[in-house]
Amino acid sequence: MLGLSSFLPFILSTYLAHQTTSLTLKLPSRDIRTGTGPEQYDPTTPVAGIAPTQLDRAGWTATADSFQPGCEPQNVLDGTGGSWWETQFNPTMAPLPHKIVIDMKNSHVINGFRMLPRQDGSPSGNIGQHRIETSLDGQSWTQVGSGTYANNQARKTTLFQSRPARYIRLTAQSTAEGKGYPYVTVGEINVLSGPDPTLPRDNWKVTADSENPLPNQHRPVEATDGASTTYWSTQFDGASPGFPHTFTIDQGSAKAVSGLTYLGPPTSNGRIGQYTIQKSTDGTTWTPVVSGSWTDDAKPKSTEFGAITVRYIRLTALSEAGNRGTVTAASEINLLDGSRQATDFTVTVDSEEITTATEDGGAINALDGDPATFWITKWNNINVSPGYPHFFKIDMQASYAVRGLRYLPRQTPGNMQGNIGQHLIEISADGNSWTPVARGTWEDDTQMKVVNWRDVQARYLRLTALTEAGNRGPWAAAAEIQPIIQSTFVTPSPESAGQWGETINFPLIPVAAALIPSTSEVLVWSAWNADNYGDGNGRTVTATYNPLSGIVTQSIVTNTGHDMFCPGISLTKSGLIVVAGGTNSEKTSVYHPDTRSWSSGMNLILPRGYNSQATLSNGGVFTIGGSWSGVRGGKNGEYYDPVANTWSLRPGCPVAPILTNDAEGIYRADNHAWLFARQNNSVFHAGPSKNMNWFTTDGQGSTTPAGTRGNDNDAMNGNAIMYDALAGKILTIGGAASYTSSYTTSNAHIITLGAPNTKPN
Numbered sequence: 001m002l003g004l005s006s007f008l009p010f011i012l013s014t015y016l017a018h019q020t021t022s023l024t025l026k027l028p029s030r031d032i033r034t035g036t037g038p039e040q041y042d043p044t045t046p047v048a049g050i051a052p053t054q055l056d057r058a059g060w061t062a063t064a065d066s067f068q069p070g071c072e073p074q075n076v077l078d079g080t081g082g083s084w085w086e087t088q089f090n091p092t093m094a095p096l097p098h099k100i101v102i103d104m105k106n107s108h109v110i111n112g113f114r115m116l117p118r119q120d121g122s123p124s125g126n127i128g129q130h131r132i133e134t135s136l137d138g139q140s141w142t143q144v145g146s147g148t149y150a151n152n153q154a155r156k157t158t159l160f161q162s163r164p165a166r167y168i169r170l171t172a173q174s175t176a177e178g179k180g181y182p183y184v185t186v187g188e189i190n191v192l193s194g195p196d197p198t199l200p201r202d203n204w205k206v207t208a209d210s211e212n213p214l215p216n217q218h219r220p221v222e223a224t225d226g227a228s229t230t231y232w233s234t235q236f237d238g239a240s241p242g243f244p245h246t247f248t249i250d251q252g253s254a255k256a257v258s259g260l261t262y263l264g265p266p267t268s269n270g271r272i273g274q275y276t277i278q279k280s281t282d283g284t285t286w287t288p289v290v291s292g293s294w295t296d297d298a299k300p301k302s303t304e305f306g307a308i309t310v311r312y313i314r315l316t317a318l319s320e321a322g323n324r325g326t327v328t329a330a331s332e333i334n335l336l337d338g339s340r341q342a343t344d345f346t347v348t349v350d351s352e353e354i355t356t357a358t359e360d361g362g363a364i365n366a367l368d369g370d371p372a373t374f375w376i377t378k379w380n381n382i383n384v385s386p387g388y389p390h391f392f393k394i395d396m397q398a399s400y401a402v403r404g405l406r407y408l409p410r411q412t413p414g415n416m417q418g419n420i421g422q423h424l425i426e427i428s429a430d431g432n433s434w435t436p437v438a439r440g441t442w443e444d445d446t447q448m449k450v451v452n453w454r455d456v457q458a459r460y461l462r463l464t465a466l467t468e469a470g471n472r473g474p475w476a477a478a479a480e481i482q483p484i485i486q487s488t489f490v491t492p493s494p495e496s497a498g499q500w501g502e503t504i505n506f507p508l509i510p511v512a513a514a515l516i517p518s519t520s521e522v523l524v525w526s527a528w529n530a531d532n533y534g535d536g537n538g539r540t541v542t543a544t545y546n547p548l549s550g551i552v553t554q555s556i557v558t559n560t561g562h563d564m565f566c567p568g569i570s571l572t573k574s575g576l577i578v579v580a581g582g583t584n585s586e587k588t589s590v591y592h593p594d595t596r597s598w599s600s601g602m603n604l605i606l607p608r609g610y611n612s613q614a615t616l617s618n619g620g621v622f623t624i625g626g627s628w629s630g631v632r633g634g635k636n637g638e639y640y641d642p643v644a645n646t647w648s649l650r651p652g653c654p655v656a657p658i659l660t661n662d663a664e665g666i667y668r669a670d671n672h673a674w675l676f677a678r679q680n681n682s683v684f685h686a687g688p689s690k691n692m693n694w695f696t697t698d699g700q701g702s703t704t705p706a707g708t709r710g711n712d713n714d715a716m717n718g719n720a721i722m723y724d725a726l727a728g729k730i731l732t733i734g735g736a737a738s739y740t741s742s743y744t745t746s747n748a749h750i751i752t753l754g755a756p757n758t759k760p761n
Contacts, residue, residue, distance in 0.1 A: 112192025125185030258338030270329030307338025418477025440505025527565035650701030728753030
């Protein structure tokens with residue numbers, strides 16, 4: 001076979017518990033949802049969110065109690081670091097406190113405030129003590145944050161519990177310089193939000209006050225069909241009724257709603273300007289929820305509010321955004337799911353660096369959604385820098401179906417200090433009793449690491465860092481640490497035939513794997529790079545997993561000059577692992593478990609890759625096929641003697657009988673043969689071609705046809721396993737007629753072998 005594509009899970013009973021003085025920081029409510037794939041999100045279903053994110057500031061305005069001409073409040077919304085708001089200092093200095101108010105023009109559910117000081121290198125006017133407040137009407141204010149900013153140019157982020165607001169106000173109570181001057185400056189202000197997912201629209205019934213009479217065009221249902229190219233429009237042929245226009249949604253039953261999203265039509269005509277949103281329990285009596293206005297552009301619009309449980313929602317258009325007429329249109333209208341609005345998260349860490357004037361390494365940075373900020377353990381004084389292990393514990397304040405974690409290392413250019421290597425991830429229902437769900441070693445780079453496991457109901461999640469990935473020191477760091485939460489939890493069926501343990505995280509993509517019987521370890525490797533292949537530069541990134549300790553150790557093999565991506569793999573009777581072919585298609589490498597070392601074997605006579613191998617009853621190795629690498633075609637059988645370290649051809653074992661009828665020809669037709677060693681140095685070929693064969697490897701070798709695999713066709717990329725060697729039982733499943741661009745099959749067969757060179761049952 002090509003190699004081990006899977007191995008038995010190991011159930012580990014030990015876990016690490018590290019207790020030390022900790023700091024607890026308040027974090028916001030957020031909606032963290034399950035994704036369909038690594039970092040690819042489907043906007044119509046709950047997906048994995050990175051909370052919170054900066055809201056679009058188009059149309060926003062800023063006002064202040066004071067400003068110096070040329071340094072107006074609106075500068076904090078212009079997106080540049082070279083301009084700023086500054087309170088009056090000439091001819092007189094306006095006294096503290098100073099206030100700046102942001103009007104977002106619409107209600108949003110917000111959970112954070114971000115302030116960037118002036119970026120011209122001057123600390124003059126940096127804010128120290130401050131207060132942050134929100135308001136729905138600009139009159140009644142609620143405090144959501146307070147504290148003292150450090151006297152530096154770093155961006156400052158304050159997170160708080162999610163709440164609806166239209167206005168947010170920053171009050172400066174002192175300056176950070178400590179020189180007694182009363183003027184303050186601010187470079188940029190952003191407001192943060194973690195928007196809720198959209199509700200399913202399967203059972204909706206939508207109606208409108210008007211629609212264009214063209215057959216099957218511009219009906220209300222076209223604003224809920226998931227296509228941005230179709231749209232609902234009020235009548236514009238023959239007549240055009242005036243404002244207001246209404247779009248009414250009947251969800252079929254009451255659901256928690258926290259907002260509405262609107263995407264305008266493909267053309268500019270009909271974009272909604274001023275609007276109101278109303279709710280109803282019966283579809284007859286309506287109560288206002290929120291009102292506002294949307295800007296005249298093609299961007300999606302979102303209006304959020306505190307979650308309400310309601311069956312009917314109505315959007316009423318009061319004007320056209322560009323005053324182009326009385327038509328109202330919409331490509332897509334969605335409602336936001338308010339069922340996930342949660343209470344505060346908190347984070348506890350063993351250590352954080354928050355004392356330096358030039359760096360804020362607080363734990364809160366790893367949950368602020370900003371990759372430019374990061375948490376780092378204390379480092380400013382090496383004599384008091386705590387060593388490994390380090391932990392980062394999240395209390396989600398409620399029980400959720402947790403299915404994974406994302407770890408983003410710090411993104412500081414040229415500085416990877418603190419990248420986490422070996423690690424342990426645990427969950428807990430009460431914060432006291434912990435269950436491991438994943439462990440392993442991450443690669444030393446700046447890429448996002450995604451860890452998934454089976455859904456587990458938990459309130460607490462703890463990441464424990466055991467080593468620094470590059471051995472640069474005793475520090476741990478993270479730009480982002482994000483739980484991945486499933487929207488619902490389904491209780492798994494009782495386990496009656498074994499139990500799954502935690503997932504194992506490797507610092508590479510484990511393309512190939514081999515079990516080391518003498519130590520029960522698992523040896524895996526990728527290619528010349530941990531997550532890429534193709535260069536053939538004579539090295540291989542490997543890792544070894546020890547199931548007893550749970551430790552994954554990385555190693556790079558260079559001494560054999562062999563890029564071992566997609567080779568043939570065999571375990572000899574003496575415990576050696578023989579790896580032949582691959583990207584460096586002529587090479588053979590041998591792993592010695594007793595010394596944990598690699599040595600070069602004799603080169604193959606016929607270079608090959610995607611070849612298959614089998615360890616014979618006499619301890620030798622047989623390989624065949626592999627036109628993916630090296631010269632295409634003619635990849636007949638070869639025999640390896642591990643004692644003499646020699647390869648020899650077996651001309652009586654030609655590759656032709658095993659070929660599939662692949663659309664890509666010989667390049668794919670001889671790949672991944674299903675080989676099973678039997679008595680007297682024979683090998684049974686079960687597929688993936690529909691024709692089966694016996695090979696004998698003594699002398700020049702020989703081939704005997706063994707019939708076809710029932711009514712099966714070629715099954716490239718299927719699988720085969722001998723589940724009962726004594727009885728000669730082989731299970732084959734799946735596959736396709738060609739390697740790529742071919743439909744798969746659900747076929748499965750059981751093959752029962754008899755004596756070599758006889759047709760199986």
